[in-house]
Amino acid sequence: MSRTVAVVGALGAALALYFVFSLYILPMSYQESITPQRPEAVITSVEFSAREIALGEKFVISVAGENRGQEADMQIVSIGFPNLTSIDGATTTSHDFRQTPFRVEPGDPVGTSYIGPQGNLTAVYPSIEAFSRPWEKGKSYSISIEVKPEMEGRFLVFTKSVAFPHTREMAHYPREGMLDYQNEFVQIHSVNVTKP
């Protein structure tokens, strides 16, 4: 009988210790010690093959991004074309991102307010989303896109970069300026398209 009591006591103590550690001590310890990564998204260069073209001609835009913070689970360099009606007007000619850039058509689901790459919002204009998953600390990736404008006038290009987990302001670039339809800051560039 006393042996049985001892066995029950030992097993009960082991279980109690397990639940105390698993439900209280270790979670508290981890919540204090585990900090989410702090990536820092930057667009380091945006270059155009030409700043003025005739309608019917094409130009090439090259965008390079960098992560100057801790490793990002995912970082996106987004190039948006508010003056195009379809992403067919833009073709990726080269890139060194880890994954294939994603082509967004108007009407596709997109994210908003730096929550994530996909959400309940609908794309208003086409864009190319180049991304690396993961994006290591200090690493740079670049993409070149050939674009054929559809109309004369000022042809706009929006660029931005967002890193995830989006834990702070430094995880997106630019950090101020104009907000796009996704409620995210963008850099504005333009190419003058003249009559042919």
Add this chain to the structure above:
Amino acid sequence: MHYFGQGSSLEYGTGRKFLAGCILVSLGVLLAAGGGSWDITNHLLNKPETFFAPPHALLYSGVGTSVLGAALLLSSSRFAGRIVLPAKMAVAGVILLISAGPVDFAWHSAFGLDGLFSPPHFVLVSGMVLSSLGAIAGMVYYRTMTVRGEAVRLHPALVVVGILPLWLSLSGIVDMFTLPFSETPYFNFNPDRTSAVVLAAVGFPFVIAACLVGSYFLAGRRFGTMSISGAAFIVTGILTSIVPSDALISTIPFYSLSVIPIVVSDALLSYKQWKSSRIPVYLAGAIVGVTFFMLYYPLITHTYNEFTNFGRLVWPGVTAPIYFELLSTVYPYVVVPAAAFGIVGALTADRLAARIKAL
């Protein structure tokens, strides 16, 4: 009813080939299930775009090993003059495994990248369940045929090799219907969020208890094998779901602690003073059942986050903080159903063991 028939004892050589076939099928499914688990982690971390990834290599090595095992089973059955039910199950399962490959290829060709749940993936995991069930049934059959009149007791190594792939495969079935990884541009096979959390809270505890208590009975109601089976599951989880993610490595001690309730349950069942009572079975089932939330870390984070905070993405870097938040907010609500279905799982294993004993 007699599942395995009353044929004459297997000849020595044929019997050993039969057992080897069962072991190879089990090992093959173990490799495939481990590869599958690693593949889920790889997709979360690296979003691979090529078929030729290390987890796929492991998975298909497992399929190849299972095919070899099935060939041995068929060969030994041919010499024995009949194909017993366990062999039929194992071979049928391997056929499903093999057929899933070209079906998956056709699906990819038509619809691009698929999610966790897709018809071909379901065929694959169903094949894994069937073949691993057949393999362990074959091991039991081998034992009953070669040592007639004695209690069925498998060597602990055989129990672990047999139970672990079955446990992983059954977990894979539950994962398919609980993880929100099945939405693609063409199809949205993501489970309903409420159904997913309910199924996780009842399915996982049932599977854990059935497999662990089953391992106890298969080893002849002796202490140790259940603990080793649990430890093997934990090691597999560490290698496939935690180690690949730098952000989770520091939580290995937390995950490893889950072996304690398994050892406690093993001791409860094995203590000879209580062996004639059913109460240790209920207790063991409840104890291992309630550990489901810890044993299925980190992936279970996605299931419960989807329910509690839809729209919040579980990036690899924030999986651990989100999990520990869910542990304090969600776990208290799932403990009771988990214990209940852990008991159901344990009783199921108990009933099955009683039927085997009756053979």
